Amino acid sequence: MTANQSAGVLFDVDGTLVDTTYLHSVSWWQAFRQFSHDVPMANIHRAIGMGSDKLLDHLLGSDRDRSADGKVVDGHSAHFATYWDRLRPLPGAADLVRACAARGLKVVLATSASEPEAAALRATLGVDDVLTAVTSAADAEQSKPAPDIVATALAKADLSADRVLFIGDSVWDVLAAARLDIGCVALTCGGTGRAELAGAGATAVYEDPADLLASLSESPLARLG
Template identity: 65%
Template sequence: MKPGVLFDVDGTLIDTTYLHAVSWWEALRQYDHDVPMALIHRGIGMGSDKLLDHLLGEGEDRDRSADEEMGTAHDVLYGAWWERLRQLPGAADLVRAVAARDLAVVLASSAKKAELGKLRQVLGADDVITAATSSADAEESKPAPDILEAALAQSDVDPARAVYVGDSVWDVQAAGKLGIPCIGLVCGGTSSAELLEAGAAATYENPAALLRDLDASPIAQIA
């Protein structure tokens, strides 16, 4: 087994968090659910099943008959943005710098396979990526640790010599359940204070800021 860095992708490497929030807002409105966008944003990073429970209620009496249709509506609305997706500052450079330190680079993404393909295309660093997960690899979505467990298994990365980089409290919580240090990036719209309160080992503005401080970051401790 080897050391490695697991990366969330949406909101961490690619600037998608608010596009997901807007797409969910519109999808929910199509089904007569008027949910403030700020509340939706706070749930981004969960799987769609947990997000809808988070926003609309977790009780047994909630009508879930339209959940799949709302998820499909989100996917269609979000898909309209695919050709305009952009990296966050320093994303590809950070991934390459990690690989240059002989650390495995693993994309621990919960995106669907087709969407993940587009995200990888935007990142443009496939030549240094050891493994990448999609939603099909996890039985339960974040904050459950399933996707991280799948990423570790696919890459043969030692959990004791791994660091996770994410942008949401759900990322931090998922990593914490496996005892993996999580670096929080605020470029997904969650504050440094919130990420630290959730248990992040360190926080940075964006991938470029983490790259500048790489030798003093938690990643340096596993290299």
């Protein structure tokens, strides 16, 4: 690592910066019901953060009939799309992203959302002018907890793993970052509790973007500057 190497912050978006976790849960529940899969909502919620390639195995079992998988995934996307014009950023989300950029950090949205969904999320946040890079599902062969999307985010922004932190809201975010030896600062605004996030290995845990912003100078992010 050279002294002048850039530092950066990688942001998960769904449930971390935009209030979508429960909307995704409902959308998956509706899609499952369309194809006679009765999956409890609480189980779905705990799987949010995985991509569809992992989520279906996790919730439906790897020995299932996979013939309708594509239709279930499309069903989730269709249901979730009905919420796009009502999406809202979580408290302090845009201000946190802008504060990180103002500190000289490269800012990357490391999302595994589809490109249309990623565009809706970016429109909700309104921070494109301070972003160094953005990922989407097309950038990852496997979704979280595999580290593919995190590795792509590093490459797109020309960042080194030892000079970044990942900000996420799920256990899957923490695990994906850890596979690249990247610290993860976790937020509970996606519905996962502080103890569970810390137990998965989160470097620090805050309530939401506004809470992290209020503590920014004392947070792990302060050590990146």
